[in-house]
Amino acid sequence: xxxxxxxxxxxxxxxxxxxxxxxxxxxxxxxxxxxxxxxxxxxxxxxxxxxxxxxxxxxxxxxxxxxxxxxxxxxxxxxxxxxxxxxxxxxxxxxxxxxxxxxxxxxxxxxxxxxxxxxxxxxxxxxxxxxxxxxxxxxxxxxxxxxxxxxxxxxxxxxxxxxxxxxxxxxxxxxxxxxxxxxxxxxxxxxxxxxxxxxxxxxxxxxxxxxxxxxxxxxxxxxxxxxxxxxxxxxxxxxx
Amino acid sequence: xxxxxxxxxxxxxxxxxxxxxxxxxxxxxxxxxxxxxxxxxxxxxxxxxxxxxxxxxxxxxxxxxxxxxxxxxxxxxxxxxxxxxxxxxxxxxxxxxxxxxxxxxxxxxxxxxxxxxxxxxxxxxxxxxxxxxxxxxxxxxxxxxxxxxxxxxxxxxxxxxxxxxxxxxxxxxxxxxxxxxxxxxxxxxxxxxxxxxxxxxxxxxxxxxxxxxxxxxxxxxxxxxxxxxxxxxxxxxxxx
Numbered sequence: 001x002x003x004x005x006x007x008x009x010x011x012x013x014x015x016x017x018x019x020x021x022x023x024x025x026x027x028x029x030x031x032x033x034x035x036x037x038x039x040x041x042x043x044x045x046x047x048x049x050x051x052x053x054x055x056x057x058x059x060x061x062x063x064x065x066x067x068x069x070x071x072x073x074x075x076x077x078x079x080x081x082x083x084x085x086x087x088x089x090x091x092x093x094x095x096x097x098x099x100x101x102x103x104x105x106x107x108x109x110x111x112x113x114x115x116x117x118x119x120x121x122x123x124x125x126x127x128x129x130x131x132x133x134x135x136x137x138x139x140x141x142x143x144x145x146x147x148x149x150x151x152x153x154x155x156x157x158x159x160x161x162x163x164x165x166x167x168x169x170x171x172x173x174x175x176x177x178x179x180x181x182x183x184x185x186x187x188x189x190x191x192x193x194x195x196x197x198x199x200x201x202x203x204x205x206x207x208x209x210x211x212x213x214x215x216x217x218x219x220x221x222x223x224x225x226x227x228x229x230x231x232x233x234x235x236x237x238x239x240x
Numbered sequence: 241x242x243x244x245x246x247x248x249x250x251x252x253x254x255x256x257x258x259x260x261x262x263x264x265x266x267x268x269x270x271x272x273x274x275x276x277x278x279x280x281x282x283x284x285x286x287x288x289x290x291x292x293x294x295x296x297x298x299x300x301x302x303x304x305x306x307x308x309x310x311x312x313x314x315x316x317x318x319x320x321x322x323x324x325x326x327x328x329x330x331x332x333x334x335x336x337x338x339x340x341x342x343x344x345x346x347x348x349x350x351x352x353x354x355x356x357x358x359x360x361x362x363x364x365x366x367x368x369x370x371x372x373x374x375x376x377x378x379x380x381x382x383x384x385x386x387x388x389x390x391x392x393x394x395x396x397x398x399x400x401x402x403x404x405x406x407x408x409x410x411x412x413x414x415x416x417x418x419x420x421x422x423x424x425x426x427x428x429x430x431x432x433x434x435x436x437x438x439x440x441x442x443x444x445x446x447x448x449x450x451x452x453x454x455x456x457x458x459x460x461x462x463x464x465x466x467x468x469x470x471x472x473x474x475x476x477x478x479x480x
Contacts, residue, residue, distance in 0.1 A: 062458075069322055076316040082309055093333070173424060180417045187413065187430070194431075218302075 031102035036129030050106035271342035276369030290346035401440035
C-alpha cells in the first residue's frame with residue numbers, strides 16, 4: 001500500500017514537471033519561428049518579443065530543475081524513474097539553449113533591418129528555422145509517446161538542416177566576394193544560419209535522450225559531421 | 241552508526257566522481273591550448289590530437305553521469321548532497337561543451353593551414369584561448385575550494401574575453417573589406433573566435449554553479465550582453 005502511494009505521488013509530481021516541459025517547448029517553438037520571421041519581414045517589434053520572451057523560458061528551466069531535485073530528494077525514485085527525471089532535466093537544458101539561440105537571432109534583426117536584404121537569404125533562413133521547429137515538435141511528441149521511430153526520424157532530418165546550412169555558407173561567401181558592401185550583413189546572417197544549425201543539434205540531442213530513455217542505448221553519432229564547412233576544402237577558393 | 245556509514249559511502253562515491261571531473265578538466269584545459277596553438281603554428285598533427293582526444297572527454301562525461309545517477313539511486317542523498325551531485329553533473333556538461341568547441345576549432349586548422357595567415361589574428365586568438373584556459377583552471381579550483389570570491393573573479397574576467405572577441409570581430413570585418421581574398425580565412429577565424437568566446441561563457445557557467453552551490457544564490461547575469469556585435473550598430477558601416 002505505502003509503495004503504491006509513493007509510486008503515484010512520484011507520477012503526479014512527474015506529470016507536473018512534464019507539463020512545464022511542454023509549456024517550455026511551446027514557447028521555444030514559437031521563439032524559433034518568430035525570430036526567423038522578424039528577420040524576413042524586418043519586424044523589430046516581433047524581434048523584441050522574442051528577446052523579452054526568453055526570460056520566461058529561462059524561468060521555466062529553473063523551475064523544472066528545482067522540481068526535479070525536490071522530486072528526487074522526496075520520492076527517492078528507483079533506477080528507471082531516476083533515469084526519467086534526469087532525462088527531463090536534460091531535455092529542459094536543451095530547450096533553454098535553443099531559446100538562447102533564438103534570442104540571439106532576434107538581437108541581430110534590428111541591425112539587419114537597416115541593411116540591404118541579401119538576395120533570398122532571409123527566406124532560406126526561415127525555411128531552415130521552420131524545419132527545426134517541426135523537428136522540435138516531433139522530438140517532444142516522441143518523448144510523450146515514447147516513440148523511438150519518431151525520435152530516429154528527427155535525428156535523420158537533422159542532416160537536411162545541416163545541408164541547408166552548408167548551402168547558405170557557400171552563398172554568403174559568394175555574396176561577400178561579389179560585393180564587399182555585403183560583408184557585414186553576411187557576417188550577421190551567417191551567424192544566424194549557424195545558430196539555427198545548432199538549434200537542430202540540440203533538437204537531435206533531445207531525440208537521442210528519448211531513445212536512451214526507452215531503449216537504454218545511446219545512438220552512435222557525430223552530431224557535427226554534417227557541417228562540412230569545417231573540413232571541406234572546396235569551400236576555400238583561395239587555398240590553392 | 242548506520243547513518244554515518246551511509247554518509248561516508250556517499251563521500252567516497254562523490255570523491256570518485258570529482259576525481260573524474262578533475263581529469264576531464266585537465267583534458268579540456270589542454271584541448272583549449274592545443275587547438276589555439278595548432279592554429280598559430282599550423283601544426284596539423286596537434287590539431288588531429290585535439291580532434292581524437294575529444295572522445296576521451298565525452299566518455300568521461302558519460303561515466304560521470306552514470307556514476308552520479310547510481311550515487312543518487314543508491315545513497316538517496318539529502319537535499320544539500322543532492323544539490324552537490326546535480327552541480328557536478330552540470331559542471332561536466334559544461335566541460336563537455338567546451339571540449340566540443342575546442343574540437344571544432346581544431347577541425348578548421350587544416351583548412352587555415354593552406355591559406356595566407358591573417359595579420360596577427362592567430363596570435364590574438366591564442367591569447368584569448370589562454371585567458372579562457374586560465375579562467376577554467378580557476379573555476380575548477382573555486383569548485384574544489386568552495387571559493388566564492390575566486391568564482392566571482394572568473395565571472396568578471398569573462399568580460400575581457402568578450403572584449404577580445406569584439407576587437408577581433410571588427411578586425412575581421414576590416415580585413416575582409418580591404419581584400420576579398422581574405423574572406424574565407426576570416427570567416428573561419430571568426431568562427432574560432434566566437435567559439436572561444438562561447439567557451440568563456442561555459443566557464444562562467446561553471447563559476448556560477450559554484451556560487452549557487454555555496455551560497456544557494458544564482459548570480460544575476462546576462463551572459464551574452466558583452467558580445468556587442470549583435471547590437472552595436474557602429475559595426476555596421478553600410479547601415480547609413
